[in-house]
Amino acid sequence: MQDWNTRTKMVHAGTRRSQYGEVSEAIFLTQGFVYDTAEQAQDRFIQTGDDEFIYARYGNPTVRMFEERIAALEGAEDAFATASGMAAVSGALISMLKAGDHVVSSRALFGSCLYILEEILTRFGVEVTYVDGLDLDAWAAAIRPDTKAIFLEGISNPTLEVIDLRAVSELAHAVGALVLVDNVFATPIFQRSLDLGADVVIYSATKHIDGQGRVLGGVILGTKDFIRKTVEPYLKHTGGSMSPFSAWVLLKGMETLDLRCRAQAATALDVATALDGHPKLARVIYPGLESHPQHALAMTQMDCGGTMLSIDVSGGKEAAFSVLNALKICTISNNLGDAKSIVTHPATTTHQRLSEAQRETLGITPGMIRISCGLEDSRDLIADFIAALDTI
Ligand SMILES: *Cc1c(COP(=O)(O)O)cnc(C)c1O
Numbered sequence: 001m002q003d004w005n006t007r008t009k010m011v012h013a014g015t016r017r018s019q020y021g022e023v024s025e026a027i028f029l030t031q032g033f034v035y036d037t038a039e040q041a042q043d044r045f046i047q048t049g050d051d052e053f054i055y056a057r058y059g060n061p062t063v064r065m066f067e068e069r070i071a072a073l074e075g076a077e078d079a080f081a082t083a084s085g086m087a088a089v090s091g092a093l094i095s096m097l098k099a100g101d102h103v104v105s106s107r108a109l110f111g112s113c114l115y116i117l118e119e120i121l122t123r124f125g126v127e128v129t130y131v132d133g134l135d136l137d138a139w140a141a142a143i144r145p146d147t148k149a150i151f152l153e154g155i156s157n158p159t160l161e162v163i164d165l166r167a168v169s170e171l172a173h174a175v176g177a178l179v180l181v182d183n184v185f186a187t188p189i190f191q192r193s194l195d196l197g198a199d200v201v202i203y204s205a206t207k208h209i210d211g212q213g214r215v216l217g218g219v220i221l222g223t224k225d226f227i228r229k230t231v232e233p234y235l236k237h238t239g240g241s242m243s244p245f246s247a248w249v250l251l252k253g254m255e256t257l258d259l260r261c262r263a264q265a266a267t268a269l270d271v272a273t274a275l276d277g278h279p280k281l282a283r284v285i286y287p288g289l290e291s292h293p294q295h296a297l298a299m300t301q302m303d304c305g306g307t308m309l310s311i312d313v314s315g316g317k318e319a320a321f322s323v324l325n326a327l328k329i330c331t332i333s334n335n336l337g338d339a340k341s342i343v344t345h346p347a348t349t350t351h352q353r354l355s356e357a358q359r360e361t362l363g364i365t366p367g368m369i370r371i372s373c374g375l376e377d378s379r380d381l382i383a384d385f386i387a388a389l390d391t392i
Helices: 006-012 038-046 061-074 085-096 111-124 136-142 165-174 224-238 244-255 257-275 295-301 316-326 356-362 378-390
Strands: 078-082 102-106 127-131 147-153 178-182 200-204 218-222 281-285 308-313 342-344 368-372
Touching: 006 061, 006 244, 006 257, 061 078, 061 218, 061 244, 078 085, 078 224, 085 111, 085 147, 085 178, 085 200, 085 218, 085 224, 102 111, 111 127, 111 147, 127 136, 136 165, 147 165, 165 178, 218 224, 244 257, 257 281, 257 308, 257 378, 308 316, 316 368, 316 378
Parallel strands: 102 127, 102 147, 147 178, 178 200
Antiparallel strands: 078 218, 200 218, 281 308, 308 368, 342 368
């Protein structure tokens, strides 16, 4: 399996067949497992083997298939699947940190990630320093000898700033801190975060990995030691484990993950190229465009510009709403990575909780629309945007 290429791994890695030899992965919708003898039960509680299970909160064959398949894709030693992306982010951080520890994080974060750092970790005595993710001097100044963890989103939401993962990892490793990357926007297809220096990679599987808006899921990837000794004890006892049904949906999602991500990224480039320079737009932000401030860096970290772009409509919120309401194909929602193209107005939805000053610092303007490109024909999407922009 090590030699297989990505698409082959996504169809076959981790497959476990029952005695019936089913073609499609089985859903083991069972909370628990029976033992042949009392002795076997005793033994399994002392040491649980790779193909042995006790209770679905601890592990389940369908969930294990998902973990092995995504670990094969990421090139990670091991993975722990969680009920949602946030269970993964909180599980990874809380399981490794204790009172008195210091964390450095980029400031531009998904709202719930910010909540974990700002409201929860600090309540338990963890100190968090925030930096502008693009400013390497700021990272260097914030990272201290006692820093335990670095947390960042490789590509920020919704402004699509690209952080230099190699450089930040070097600074972190010089003091022995672990680098945790929330890699949702870059996707496991386009960015090999572990090769770039990350120690732990986290996904909301709700996004591209499902890719069809059906279930919530998350995953933490890292060394066997980190996953089994630090993450697993925390998650199996606190209950953030993935359901077997969700694992099955996500296994099926992974079969087409590479195809979908590549098609969606090609569409994102088409749409960004077509809209770049449009007279009604102040800016088109897409890491795959040469006009993107970190375009060169993005192209060394990722295979392409990804599936997401943002546009800044001149005329602020009113103009942005006019575009959103006029779009016929793109749906207004807040998921991303879906087969359906989705548009989001961050200032009034996902980033509404922030103050106006905070939004301004992060570059989230009233005219900004985040676009997650789906699987539709890019020509139809471009026509949809051009017609909607004409309504301003
Ligand atoms: C969606 C998202 C999450 C949270 O994932 P859920 O599955 O919704 O819990 C975390 N980080 C990023 C960057 C996301 O886009």
